[in-house]
C-alpha cells in the first residue's frame with residue numbers, strides 16, 4: 001500500500017495521459033474517426049513505432065485552448081487525488097502549431113489547466129517543452145527557441161523525445177545549447193528503445209542533469225558507474241518499459257540494480273493509459289513488485305524533488321512536505 005505516501009512525477013507526456021473516455025468524447029465532438037487507435041476503451045498499438053503513431057493521432061482530437069485546459073486539469077486532478085504534490089508535464093508547442101492551434105494558445109490552455117487544478121488541490125506543476133526526434137533537428141531547434149523565448153515561468157525544462165532510433169544526440173546538441181543558455185533544465189529520452197550507447201551519447205553531447213528512462217544503461221556497467229558518479233537522475237517508468245517490451249518482465253527490470261549501484265532513480269508513468277498504468281500503479285509496483293520500503297520510496301520521491309526543474313524556494317517547500 002502506498003496510498004499514505006506523498007508522490008511526485010517528473011516524466012509524463014501530457015497527451016500521453018489522455019484518458020480514453022475523454023479522447024472518445026473529444027473524437028465524437030469533432031467527428032473524428034479514432035476507431036483504429038481506440039478500441040474497447042483502450043489505445044491500440046503493437047510496437048514503439050505504432051505507439052508513436054497512435055499517440056500523434058490521439059493528440060489530434062485535442063484541438064482548442066479549452067481542450068488543453070481540460071486535459072491538463074483532468075490529469076492533475078487525478079494526480080492530486082493520490083496525494084501527488086508536484087508534476088512535470090512534457091508538452092509539445094510544435095504539436096500545437098501542427099494542428100493549427102498555435103504554440104501560444106496550446107501553452108496558454110495548459111497553463112489554465114494547471115491554474116484550475118492548483119486552485120482546487122494545491123498541486124504544483126511545471127512544463128518541459130519537448131522536441132521530437134522524428135521531426136528532425138530543425139524542428140527540435142524550433143522547440144528549444146520557443147521554450148527559450150516564451151518567458152513563461154511555468155516552462156522550466158527542455159526534453160528530446162520521439163523515435164530514439166533516429167539520428168544521434170549530437171545531431172540535436174544545438175537545441176540543448178539554446179535551452180541551456182535560457183536557463184532551462186535539461187533531460188533527454190535515452191536508453192529506452194536504444195541501448196547503453198544512447199545514454200553515453202546523451203552524456204557526451206549534452207550532459208543533462210536527468211535522463212528519461214536510461215534503463216538500458218544496465219547493459220554497460222562502466223556507464224552505470226559513470227551515471228552514479230555524475231549524479232545523473234534517471235526518470236524511470238517501469239510500467240512503460242514492460243508494456244513496450246524493453247524488458248520481458250518486472251523481474252528483469254533494472255530499477256533495483258541501478259539504485260543499488262548508486263544511480264539516483266525516480267519513478268514516473270510516461271504515457272499512463274497507453275501502457276495500462278498510472279502513477280498510483282507505479283508506486284504500488286515499487287512497493288510490491290520491486291519490494292522497496294516506504295523509506296526507500298520516500299527517498300526516490302525526495303530525489304525527484306531535488307532534481308525537479310523548480311526554483312529553490314519551491315523545492316524547499318516541496319521537500320518539507322515529504
Ligand SMILES: Nc1ncnc2[nH]cnc12
Pocket residue numbers: 013016055161162163189192240270271
Ligand atoms: N515513451 C516515449 N518515448 C519516446 N517518446 C515518447 N513520446 C511519448 N512517449 C514516449
Ligand SMILES: [Zn+2]
Pocket residue numbers: 011013161189212270
Ligand atoms: Zn517519455
